[in-house]
Amino acid sequence: MKRSKILRIYLSLCIGILSLQMNSQDLLTLNEAVQIALNNNYEIRLASNNLDIDSLSVSLGFAGILPRVFASASTNNSTQFSSQVRADGTEIELDGAKNNNKSYGVGLDWTIFDGLNMFTRYEQLKELKNLGEAELKSTILNRVSDVMITYYDLVQQQQQLTALDSTIVISQQRVELADNRFSIGKASKLEVLNAQVDLNTDRTLFLRQKELYANTKIRLNEILARDTKIDFKVDDDVLINNNLVLTDLETLATNQNPDLQTQLINKRIAELELKQIKGNRYPTITANTGYNFSDSESTLGFARLNNSRGWNYGFSASVDIFNGSNQNRNEKIAKMQLENSTIAIEQQTLTIKAQLNTAFQTYLTNVGLVDLETDNEEIAKENLDITLSKYNIGTIPTIEFRTAQLNYINAKLRLSVAKYQAKLSEITLKQLAGNLSL
Structure with a gap:
């Protein structure tokens, strides 16, 4: 009797604490979870930054289409021993003769033709940006899929916790009934002990499920890139779209699947690479111009000071004859x-x-299993109600009641798993189609 009371008190405390925790937790909807992942997830942020880099690279300057304008300045000074013999035979020597040369100016180099390679490179930069967009979409689809799968995993685990909690209540009632019957001499001590063992078994399953539920929350917080200690609860409903059509999904996948789009873009890049290589058969023509200033001084020579300034311009061309x-x-x-x-x-x-x-x-199998397990859960519930009534009046043995109880809890658990598997199949199909809607 004393042990039974202790078990009842402990069970009541556990259920009460669980109820308070569930009520105090903030509700995290699927839409909120996806939005948090889009803003915080590390892989999405990295892929987004890579796309920004690819976007910045799409420029005429990167492709080599624009000219290069530059400024230059140089100076050259020397002090030397100098000896000169002039045309008239005069010989001049000077130790420490100084020569100073300075030049500065602005210039422009412009490749005006290179077999059209510069325009091909510009198209390649655009395709690389498109490739970055496809990679970002693929990353988003994968991470959103992870969020949805983990979220619905939590939903089914939350449903299983509720089911296990309800079977604990039934097992507790059975312990109390067996204890009362034993006290008035209508049941043996063995019946009480069996009821208590089954109750402890149910409590063990509940605690194991609670541990798995907590660990899955940590996993979802990790995907959302937020503090893993944040506690929350999720919706209880799992809405399954049972109207998906295979031909429609194949059409969407052909046009939207990011992995397929990546291969198409890679082909376009390969075509441009071939075009660029063929362009190397043509000559490269470069124009250059500039305005330069030049000053030179010499302590020995015919010209002691020389200044010049003006424009220079020209063209150059080169082509490989054999490489x-x-x-x-x-x-x-x-x-x-x-x-x-x-x-x-x-x-x-x-x-x-x-x-x-x-x-x-x-997907078709799992949708069919949802309907089957829904009917089975209703049958198991009705069977448990009838069995419980008969057990209360002592017309059926304990083992028959326990069998009905286990059939009911297993039916609820299978229904929860069937809904999760059906939703998982739906998510997989939409992800392959490149159209993962909430």
């Missing part, structure tokens, strides 16, 4: 890389279709 056949090799390599990019697109397309078909079959 060890590297031009032909580079073109062949670029063509093979272009062929590889085409193969990669075909492979990625087939892989995505295979993943979609596999995930869709799993």
